[in-house]
Amino acid sequence: MIARAVLALAVFLVALFTYPGALLASLATRVTPPPGATAGPAGVPPWLHVAHPSGGMPYIADDQGRLVLLHGATPASLLEFGPSTTPLYPTDPSAYELGHCPANLPAGRYPPLCRDDLSAMAALGFNLVRLPISWSVLEPERGRFNDTFLDRIAQIVDWARALRMYVIVDMHQNAFSHYVGTGESVDLRYNSGAPRWATITDGFPSRVYNKQREINPAVFEATTNFWYDRDGIQDEYIAALAVIAHRFRNESVVVGYGVYNEPWLGWTLPPGFEDLLLFPFYRRVMDAITGVRDGLPCWSGFFMPAVCGYRDLGIHDVRHLMFLDTGLLREVTDFPTHLGMPVSSYPNVVLGLHAYTHIYTPDGLLGQKVPNTSYPWGGYDQGWDWAAREAKAMDAALFIEEFGNDPRDDPLILHNQLLEAERHLAGFAFWTWKENGDAHSWGLFDAPNPPTASSGCIREQRERLLARVYPRVTADPTLTYHYDPSDGRFALKARGRSGDSTTVVYVPPEVTGQISSDGAVRIVVSDETDGSRLVFASPTGGPFVVAVSPGRVTLTSCP
Amino acid sequence: MRDRGATRALVLGLLALPFGILAPFAIWAGARSWRRIRASGGDLRGASSALAGLVAGLIALATFVAGTIYWLVAS
Numbered sequence: 029m030i031a032r033a034v035l036a037l038a039v040f041l042v043a044l045f046t047y048p049g050a051l052l053a054s055l056a057t058r059v060t061p062p063p064g065a066t067a068g069p070a071g072v073p074p075w076l077h078v079a080h081p082s083g084g085m086p087y088i089a090d091d092q093g094r095l096v097l098l099h100g101a102t103p104a105s106l107l108e109f110g111p112s113t114t115p116l117y118p119t120d121p122s123a124y125e126l127g128h129c130p131a132n133l134p135a136g137r138y139p140p141l142c143r144d145d146l147s148a149m150a151a152l153g154f155n156l157v158r159l160p161i162s163w164s165v166l167e168p169e170r171g172r173f174n175d176t177f178l179d180r181i182a183q184i185v186d187w188a189r190a191l192r193m194y195v196i197v198d199m200h201q202n203a204f205s206h207y208v209g210t211g212e213s214v215d216l217r218y219n220s221g222a223p224r225w226a227t228i229t230d231g232f233p234s235r236v237y238n239k240q241r242e243i244n245p246a247v248f249e250a251t252t253n254f255w256y257d258r259d260g261i262q263d264e265y266i267a268a269l270a271v272i273a274h275r276f277r278n279e280s281v282v283v284g285y286g287v288y289n290e291p292w293l294g295w296t297l298p299p300g301f302e303d304l305l306l307f308p309f310y311r312r313v314m315d316a317i318t319g320v321r322d323g324l325p326c327w328s329g330f331f332m333p334a335v336c337g338y339r340d341l342g343i344h345d346v347r348h349l350m351f352l353d354t355g356l357l358r359e360v361t362d363f364p365t366h367l368g369m370p371v372s373s374y375p376n377v378v379l380g381l382h383a384y385t386h387i388y389t390p391d392g393l394l395g396q397k398v399p400n401t402s403y404p405w406g407g408y409d410q411g412w413d414w415a416a417r418e419a420k421a422m423d424a425a426l427f428i429e430e431f432g433n434d435p436r437d438d439p440l441i442l443h444n445q446l447l448e449a450e451r452h453l454a455g456f457a458f459w460t461w462k463e464n465g466d467a468h469s470w471g472l473f474d475a476p477n478p479p480t481a482s483s484g485c486i487r488e489q490r491e492r493l494l495a496r497v498y499p500r501v502t503a504d505p506t507l508t509y510h511y512d513p514s515d516g517r518f519a520l521k522a523r524g525r526s527g528d529s530t531t532v533v534y535v536p537p538e539v540t541g542q543i544s545s546d547g548a549v550r551i552v553v554s555d556e557t558d559g560s561r562l563v564f565a566s567p568t569g570g571p572f573v574v575a576v577s578p579g580r581v582t583l584t585s586c587p
Numbered sequence: 588m589r590d591r592g593a594t595r596a597l598v599l600g601l602l603a604l605p606f607g608i609l610a611p612f613a614i615w616a617g618a619r620s621w622r623r624i625r626a627s628g629g630d631l632r633g634a635s636s637a638l639a640g641l642v643a644g645l646i647a648l649a650t651f652v653a654g655t656i657y658w659l660v661a662s
Contacts, residue, residue, distance in 0.1 A: 035639040043643065046605040048650045055657070300605055367654045368662060417662035
């Protein structure tokens with residue numbers, strides 16, 4: 029009798045701590061009422077949230093319920109890469125005041141981020157900065173947070189506010205940490221993330237296999253220790269996120285938080301990695317920061333099973349978006365590696381996809397070079413369509429947090445990824461803004477010349493592709509639009525009721541074609557001081573079109 | 588004497604809960620073992636383990652089916 033009871037208890041506990049428990053905790057979020065969001069302090073720009081149309085795809089929306097498209101880039105200048113143990117550029121905001129910008133250090137991979145950079149982003153039509161930061165800089169010693177670094181982030185947020193741009197504060201990591209140790213084929217200039225005290229490698233050797241920085245036994249072990257909350261390091265990470273959320277809880281310029289960049293699975297296999305470790309971790313982060321109570325009350329400080337929620341850390345931030353990366357394997361292979369279950373009753377969840385078709389997908393890993401590849405089998409829509417389905421199953425909006433490539437491949441890769449972003453009404457953040465290196469580096473600009481300069485010229489092809497005409501906000505979340513970068517032509521087709529909020533179309537200075545409309549709409553064109561144009565389209569009831577005629581695309585000339 | 592399949596069913600059942608792909612094997616092993624034990628008239632032991640493996644396998648399969656249905660409906 030006792031043996032039977034023990035067996036029954038064992039089955040029950042294993043079930044609770046694995047998939048059955050995870051599924052129940054996940055589905056329970058669908059019947060849990062979302063937290064009520066009180067109106068926040070008036071912000072410029074307005075607060076954003078995730079709208080959930082019945083039966084439709086969730087989307088990022090503004091305070092009028094309009095779909096918002098965010099276009100931006102990712103400057104990696106605040107990241108701390110190895111082998112150094114200090115940030116490359118000053119973290120004290122005073123080093124960037126009055127238009128001052130520290131000299132570029134060519135030994136690092138990225139130039140410093142200065143006020144002029146944000147102005148240049150805005151001039152390209154970007155309304156977003158995805159700002160990666162390093163945990164190692166934020167919390168260099170356990171429990172001691174770097175207020176100067178928070179001030180530096182706040183400085184960039186202030187710059188963005190002046191330009192009416194949003195900021196995603198992104199807790200970034202690459203191959204877990206630059207404290208995983210040196211070894212054969214290890215280039216710590218490509219590692220960032222956890223501080224030394226949170227990098228527990230258990231003596232595993234640091235050695236990179238197959239030229240992939242994550243395929244390193246020390247990275248596997250340190251990452252696994254994080255997911256299993258060894259020594260409470262996951263609790264510390266949640267506390268670090270809470271410090272950021274507390275600092276910016278009333279700041280509408282900060283659109284939200286990237287919770288964990290490109291999560292590596294460590295020794296755990298998919299789909300268990302995502303469903304039993306990663307997404308429950310995300311749920312706990314949202315429990316801690318927003319105060320929702322998903323998952324069961326549990327202990328903390330060591331391994332927390334999937335069914336466990338997390339204690340409310342008292343921030344009660346219910347106005348920011350949570351950008352959740354899928355596991356790295358999914359992000360770089362175009363295929364889902366998890367079930368796509370709902371994560372939280374918190375409604376402002378965004379699935380952050382990294383679209384690296386050809387670069388990390390099977391063709392690239394097999395050494396095939398574009399354009400002579402046998403992939404993607406279903407066209408570029410393959411990875412995006414799967415991502416949209418994943419996001420919808422999770423009741424999350426879709427956003428492309430990263431995509432980028434060797435500039436030689438722009439006509440194929442960048443062009444097609446941008447077409448997919450249009451097709452899926454998804455915003456994006458291009459990787460990366462500026463990068464030291466050579467003609468093959470991924471920055472929007474040529475490598476700096478002289479080396480101490482912030483950058484070289486803007487790459488013509490990238491300006492042509494990324495400085496796009498696009499709707500910034502629209503009351504019709506089912507609209508379609510297309511921009512042709514070869515001649516600047518643009519067409520947007522939407523429907524509206526009389527009295528609907530305006531659709532705003534951004535036309536960059538590079539595009540010179542004539543603006544017109546057709547159908548049930550009144551348009552007003554505003555000429556902006558930077559040479560761009562904004563089209564305010566007010567529906568009068570019925571279908572309408574806003575168009576830009578073909579014309580000369582005037583790209584920035586380089587001295 | 589203990590039925591050898593009973594322990595196998597229990598291990599497969601417990602593993603099927605985190606690794607759903609093992610669920611059919613746990614159900615198959617548990618059902619066969621349980622039938623043998625019942626048919627033995629008391630000569631074979633291990634009914635609890637066989638039944639636990641069978642139940643765990645069924646829970647794992649039900650979870651997999653429910654998760655898949657949710658995915659198909661929600662996406």
